[in-house]
Amino acid sequence: MTNRLIELRHVRKSFGSVFAVSGVSLHVDKGEVVGLLGDNGAGKSTLIKILAGVHAPTDGEILVRGAVVQNWSAARSRAAGIETVFQDRALCVQQSIVRNIFMGRELAGAFGFLRVAKQTQEAERLMREIGFTSKVFSPHSIVGQLSGGERQGVAIARAIYNKADLIILDEPTTALSLTETEKVFRFVRAVREGGRSILFIGHNIHHVYDIADRFIVLDRGRVVLEVARDEVASAEELISFMEGIAHPVAGKAMPFADKMRVLA
Amino acid sequence: MSQSVLPAQRPAGRPLRAFVLGNRAALGTLSVFLVMIAVFMAANPAVFTNWNTYNSVLVTLPVAIFLVVPLVFIVTVGEIDLSFPATFGVSAWVFALLVQAGLDPFLAVLAAMATGAGIGAAVGCLIIYGNLSSLVASLGMNFMLRGFIMIVTGGKSIALISLSDAPAYRILSGDLYGLPVQVLWALGFAVFASQLFTRHRFGARVHCVGDNPDSAAQMGIDVRRVRMMTFAFMGLGAALAGVFSTMINFTWWPTAGDGYLLTAIAAVFVGGTPTWGGIGTVTGGALGALIV
Numbered sequence A: 001m002t003n004r005l006i007e008l009r010h011v012r013k014s015f016g017s018v019f020a021v022s023g024v025s026l027h028v029d030k031g032e033v034v035g036l037l038g039d040n041g042a043g044k045s046t047l048i049k050i051l052a053g054v055h056a057p058t059d060g061e062i063l064v065r066g067a068v069v070q071n072w073s074a075a076r077s078r079a080a081g082i083e084t085v086f087q088d089r090a091l092c093v094q095q096s097i098v099r100n101i102f103m104g105r106e107l108a109g110a111f112g113f114l115r116v117a118k119q120t121q122e123a124e125r126l127m128r129e130i131g132f133t134s135k136v137f138s139p140h141s142i143v144g145q146l147s148g149g150e151r152q153g154v155a156i157a158r159a160i161y162n163k164a165d166l167i168i169l170d171e172p173t174t175a176l177s178l179t180e181t182e183k184v185f186r187f188v189r190a191v192r193e194g195g196r197s198i199l200f201i202g203h204n205i206h207h208v209y210d211i212a213d214r215f216i217v218l219d220r221g222r223v224v225l226e227v228a229r230d231e232v233a234s235a236e237e238l239i240s241f242m243e244g245i246a247h248p249v250a251g252k253a254m255p256f257a258d259k260m261r262v263l264a
Numbered sequence B: 001m002s003q004s005v006l007p008a009q010r011p012a013g014r015p016l017r018a019f020v021l022g023n024r025a026a027l028g029t030l031s032v033f034l035v036m037i038a039v040f041m042a043a044n045p046a047v048f049t050n051w052n053t054y055n056s057v058l059v060t061l062p063v064a065i066f067l068v069v070p071l072v073f074i075v076t077v078g079e080i081d082l083s084f085p086a087t088f089g090v091s092a093w094v095f096a097l098l099v100q101a102g103l104d105p106f107l108a109v110l111a112a113m114a115t116g117a118g119i120g121a122a123v124g125c126l127i128i129y130g131n132l133s134s135l136v137a138s139l140g141m142n143f144m145l146r147g148f149i150m151i152v153t154g155g156k157s158i159a160l161i162s163l164s165d166a167p168a169y170r171i172l173s174g175d176l177y178g179l180p181v182q183v184l185w186a187l188g189f190a191v192f193a194s195q196l197f198t199r200h201r202f203g204a205r206v207h208c209v210g211d212n213p214d215s216a217a218q219m220g221i222d223v224r225r226v227r228m229m230t231f232a233f234m235g236l237g238a239a240l241a242g243v244f245s246t247m248i249n250f251t252w253w254p255t256a257g258d259g260y261l262l263t264a265i266a267a268v269f270v271g272g273t274p275t276w277g278g279i280g281t282v283t284g285g286a287l288g289a290l291i292v
Helices: A044-052 A074-079 A097-101 A116-129 A148-161 A178-193 A205-211 A235-246 B015-022 B024-043 B051-076 B084-100 B105-128 B134-153 B161-165 B167-173 B181-199 B201-211 B213-218 B223-249 B260-270 B282-291
Strands: A004-015 A018-029 A033-038 A059-064 A082-085 A166-170 A197-201 A214-219 A222-228
Touching: A004 A044, A018 A044, A018 A197, A018 A222, A033 A044, A033 A205, A044 A074, A044 A082, A044 A166, A044 A197, A074 A082, A082 A148, A097 A116, A097 A148, A097 B201, A116 A148, A148 A166, A148 A178, A166 A178, A178 A197, A178 A205, A205 A235, A214 A235, B015 B024, B024 B282, B051 B084, B051 B181, B051 B201, B051 B223, B051 B260, B051 B282, B084 B105, B084 B134, B084 B223, B084 B260, B105 B134, B105 B167, B105 B223, B161 B167, B167 B181, B167 B223, B181 B201, B181 B223, B181 B282, B201 B213, B201 B223, B213 B223, B260 B282
Parallel strands: A033 A197, A033 A214, A082 A166, A166 A197
Antiparallel strands: A004 A018, A004 A059, A214 A222
């Protein structure tokens, strides 16, 4: 597939004798939003950290644009164009949007002096690209004065500046109000329109259902379900599937029974 | 989505307003200062309308500015340095010894600057790599270095009479139309440092590290290096302060710098830099020095 951006094949990760991720195969294509679902302890966090290069997989293969990458690390992950926006978003809240976007990768000219006008221009361009604009703030606004959804926008704009092809959003809408969640969705759609991909991790199934093109459900370190958006009738169907995984009831019909991967 | 960032919202659109907003802490400090002076003038016109009073302030103010300005960097990066009075003393000592030995004063200034930056870096090393509290480590360093000076010199000062004829003296702290030249050097230092603070990569990183070191590290900033450089810069400022102080007095005293500890720290906070790190103002710090 020419469209394939990142692919994991039979990736496992053990901490001592415990497998946090035990044989996960999944892929993310270009320009697609993949929703990653799973209960606490399903292995979502470990999987994100593997993708970000924080953890090296115990075994299995990681492919970037179809080619296997050896010695997976944080640097390789970055080089592959993967940027992770963790829950704390790694922002400096007393600083301006511009300073946060360019944190650690400032645009500097002679003797390390900042190219202030150029940075402002670039920040405006990035913000416009993801539809992160408003009458009430400018690139010079202080991040601490922005709402939760807008802060997520700062982190996403920064990921794009860092040339990300795949942006991993770790619970971006947790603890956000409806309007704030809608803002984050707007950024995510704009990023997809720009041809980039997003791996959207969420607790709230409704949120993930609203935004993702494809869903992957993890349970106890394995992928138990992978369905495209048009194969799912409603968020409720996904929820009842997740409940069925967590609390199996004998004799009760499971949705997606034909697609479900058997748990060993 | 059709909304766009309005140009009018950009500080560049309204320079004056932007300047006022960006420096509101410093300007607040300045207005307090002006009110204070007005009150003093009204209460004692004989002293406070006499230019000589201000001239004497201008002689010593530069020394304070060389200390306060880098201290703003230290506080913004989320640290504190209490060792600068001793760094001041040791660097000035190096300067005095070299001048006494007949070295060109310009070279002696460079040697003093190197000494100061070296001591600053050593203090930073103790705090950052030794994982010590900056309060404890720098205060300990202050007493240790001062003790070292006292032991070696036996409390004797060094007079530098020959300095008044040197061209270096005229350039660095002579007299220009009745204005002490060191004021211009201090002003230049403050302007340079404020550019470094607001429009340089180093300043940007100092802000980020002081604001949230974890975030800064996640974005690839070498947090330890930034902190180290801030301490080295503090040492450099202390050395310059020491050199100017020695030049003004033609004498180096073993206690040189001691009196500046609390006034310099006070000036940073009076100037509008908060204690918690992440933000600060160099302009405000310089004004704070003026008030204190």
